Amino acid sequence: MLQIYNTLTSSKEEFQSIQPKKVGMYVCGPTVYDYDHIGHARTYLSFDLLNRFLRYSGYDVTYIQNITDVGHLVNDAEVGADKLQQKAHELGKSVSDIAHMYTDSHLEDLRSLNILSAANFPKASEHIQEIVEFIQGLIENNYAYVTNQNNIYFSVTKKADYGKLSHRTLAEVITGTRVDSAKDKRNPADFALWKASPVMSHEFVWDSPWGRGYPGWHIECSAMIRKYLGDTFDIHGSAVEHVFPHHENEIAQSEALTNKPMANYWVHAGMLTINGQKMSKSVHNTVLVKDALKEYSANELKLALYGTHYRKPFDYTKESLAQGVALRHKLFMAYANTQENANTDAFNRFIEALNDDLDTPKALQILSTETNDFNKEQFEQIFEILGLKHMSISNNPALQELVAQREQARSGADYLTADNRKKEIEQAGFEVLDTPEGTVYLSR
Numbered sequence: 001m002l003q004i005y006n007t008l009t010s011s012k013e014e015f016q017s018i019q020p021k022k023v024g025m026y027v028c029g030p031t032v033y034d035y036d037h038i039g040h041a042r043t044y045l046s047f048d049l050l051n052r053f054l055r056y057s058g059y060d061v062t063y064i065q066n067i068t069d070v071g072h073l074v075n076d077a078e079v080g081a082d083k084l085q086q087k088a089h090e091l092g093k094s095v096s097d098i099a100h101m102y103t104d105s106h107l108e109d110l111r112s113l114n115i116l117s118a119a120n121f122p123k124a125s126e127h128i129q130e131i132v133e134f135i136q137g138l139i140e141n142n143y144a145y146v147t148n149q150n151n152i153y154f155s156v157t158k159k160a161d162y163g164k165l166s167h168r169t170l171a172e173v174i175t176g177t178r179v180d181s182a183k184d185k186r187n188p189a190d191f192a193l194w195k196a197s198p199v200m201s202h203e204f205v206w207d208s209p210w211g212r213g214y215p216g217w218h219i220e221c222s223a224m225i226r227k228y229l230g231d232t233f234d235i236h237g238s239a240v241e242h243v244f245p246h247h248e249n250e251i252a253q254s255e256a257l258t259n260k261p262m263a264n265y266w267v268h269a270g271m272l273t274i275n276g277q278k279m280s281k282s283v284h285n286t287v288l289v290k291d292a293l294k295e296y297s298a299n300e301l302k303l304a305l306y307g308t309h310y311r312k313p314f315d316y317t318k319e320s321l322a323q324g325v326a327l328r329h330k331l332f333m334a335y336a337n338t339q340e341n342a343n344t345d346a347f348n349r350f351i352e353a354l355n356d357d358l359d360t361p362k363a364l365q366i367l368s369t370e371t372n373d374f375n376k377e378q379f380e381q382i383f384e385i386l387g388l389k390h391m392s393i394s395n396n397p398a399l400q401e402l403v404a405q406r407e408q409a410r411s412g413a414d415y416l417t418a419d420n421r422k423k424e425i426e427q428a429g430f431e432v433l434d435t436p437e438g439t440v441y442l443s444r
């Protein structure tokens with residue numbers, strides 16, 4: 001039975017789906033104005049693991065991940081330039097070009113990381129109707145108000161349990177609100193649902209009952225979730241930095257509209273630092289997924305990340321990554337050499353560790369110390385759960401040809417050719433090991 005930590009209750013709970021053997025899971029996707037960095041990868045990999053483990057446990061998972069292509073209010077400061085517009089200006093492209101370009105790049109990164117595709121990647125810009133209707137509902141039941149500037153805000157004081165997800169009191173929220181928040185709010189902690197279009201021209205503005213404008217960030221998720229997963233669904237996830245304000249505002253507006261619980265389990269992945277430092281553009285230490293994958297395989301990256309529990313901070317260092325590289329080698333080596341083995345004890349303990357709030361450090365410890373206690377079938381299940389890609393060279397004719405050419409070159413002492421073929425095989429995703437018993441080709 002899966003136990004999962006729920007931010008809403010601050011405790012580990014036994015997971016019970018609303019419908020038997022079916023799970024609805026939503027994870028907040030990126031705002032598409034830049035390439036995904038390794039912090040994004042950590043979040044999406046944490047939920048890929050949860051998705052895969054639920055599937056292993058017999059659940060039919062409907063996984064939805066949105067694309068925020070309306071970039072006006074990405075950080076809730078409600079001031080400053082629109083990130084997509086800014087980037088469009090910088091690169092001399094249109095806002096929709098920017099949205100397309102970085103959406104494609106995001107999806108490509110997910111594929112490169114061997115992350116299971118979501119059932120749907122709804123885009124905010126294609127759900128304006130749902131968003132407008134959602135806001136109308138909130139105005140009708142008195143949780144939202146329209147100002148004389150045609151902005152619409154959610155009134156946090158109307159929601160008695162506002163703050164319940166991030167465990168803050170309303171007074172704490174108000175104290176923490178930026179002093180430069182919009183002047184037409186009734187309360188500085190109120191948050192925008194809709195903003196009237198600014199003077200500057202913008203591609204992404206829409207007509208609404210309140211004139212031209214664009215939606216706030218939080219309302220996008222609430223509206224899309226309701227459309228794809230209903231009023232109450234099972235698991236809502238994202239990175240821990242979204243607990244407040246993003247998820248606090250999502251839960252407030254969704255529950256204000258439906259008067260039902262929004263999600264039963266709120267799951268949050270921990271921070272990622274680079275050599276002990278917060279990743280930031282100003283420090284120039286951002287590691288893009290694409291760049292990380294030039295140095296490490298997706299398997300190595302995953303095994304490194306899963307060495308730390310998903311809720312704990314992960315420090316991206318040469319040493320932490322080296323552990324992923326070593327474990328990948330060890331696992332695939334054992335997989336290549338494994339004998340028939342009927343022992344299920346180690347495998348069961350591996351599963352048990354994951355059932356305990358996805359305790360990957362413990363699970364990987366079992367894999368690492370008891371590597372020879374798994375048989376092929378068990379390894380294949382483990383690879384599927386962890387999302388490790390394992391390829392076989394023997395069913396690929398093009399690679400077989402390279403192998404044959406390398407062997408021939410080696411026997412003819414043509415080491416330059418042999419070396420070139422080896423490099424080509426490596427580039428195709430293999431580690432080439434020449435042992436006294438012959439050459440072994442392991443997936444990277």
Ligand SMILES: [Zn+2]
Binds near residue numbers: 027028029221246250
């Ligand atoms: Zn969201």
